[in-house]
Amino acid sequence: MKAELKDNLDRVEENINNTLLKMGRKREDVTLLAVTKTVDSEKINAMLELGVKNIGENKAQELTEKFPEISGDAIWHFIGHLQTNKVKYIIDKVKLIHSLDRLSLAKEINKKAEAENIVKEVLLEVNIAEEESKFGLKKEETIPFIEQILDFKNIKIKGLMTIAPFAENPEEVRYVFRDLKKLGEEIERKNYPNLEMKYYSMGMTNDYTIALEEGSNIVRIGTGLFGKRIYK
Template sequence: MSIKDNLLAIEENIEKALIKSGRKDDKVELIAVTKTIDVDRIQEAINLGITNIGENRVQELEKKIEVIGGKVDYHMIGHLQTNKVKYIVPKVKMIHSLDRLSLAKELNKRANMNSLTINALIEVNVAEEESKFGLKIQEVVPFIEEVLKFKNIRVKGLMTIAPYTENVESIRYVFKELYKLKEDISRRNYENLSMDYLSMGMTNDYEVAIEEGSNMIRIGTGIFGTRNY
């Protein structure tokens, strides 16, 4: 299928999932994950209406920003090393993988140097997979309370990556748990913090994620097809 056909299918599936969950008029932000995808194909997706690009690696993100420029918003969705923060802070709309205090300190420092505030999502490892980054559910609130001390970071919500499985129903609980956590944090009414975004759902599981409250999905293969590594 072409990128155009893929995007139409995704739009249709988003609509169905929203209707199924009683959120017919809600908006779901689609982030096109462009890891290993060449710029020509990314440009094609942009011409078809993609406005958000997500990258896993700083170096690849920098290269793509150089060529594509300011046509889209850029999201850092992969694990972010502290020593790479300086390269991307002024260039990205949002960091999806804030998961430790050393990273928060560096983000705050670099944002301050650039006279801006950086938007971030807290990465939560709901399933507690050893191979994945992110905080355990019970660690999130104390972590947020520490991050709120940094004046140049704005926490905008939560992000998770569910375990990969053919049986998507078996990971529905991951999305339910993150939604519950978001609601709990919202009720605490912290100053300078919002739970605007629940970034959960990828090519394999985004429909179930939307059914459970996601309003931001990160899709690569579903748009561009299987990657050639």
């Protein structure tokens, strides 16, 4: 198992490095986030032993079940749609929530973070392609939403996240990543307090090299690292 995981990781790292070299960017500026949805704890720990530090879960229940079984130096991210009633289960476990997309969720994260006496770092999920099957703010909703939650003392906005539509030819979704980066630059120019466009979480197994070319610095890779999985 570990040899297969290492081969997968080496292939992904080679693609990342080749793309960054072409763009004149440094490897240390990009976070490889291993997407561990439906992946068992043994495989996750094997991937951590190979040097991957950041792991991302889509479901609060799965995260809380695996949490005690995973190596202590793992850095957890929550990357799926987060229900308000599940915030309490993950608030003290994850470094970064990638999927803030509505006011009710912002209020709950702020409330639970205040109770834990922490400031929770979040990314705003933006549905650039406006797919009906996906969650996220519309592009034009993002800045008004930011202005609604700027006063929340226990949330810190650290950037943006998007999910591109699946395309056989990833060039077809390049515009999604380009538009998210432009939106981030527009937000940055407004110089809002307590906000930083530090992270652009974009790019998955099928399209991460294109996302990197357009400025991504967190790529979320599941199948590319762990192989095809049967989702529950």
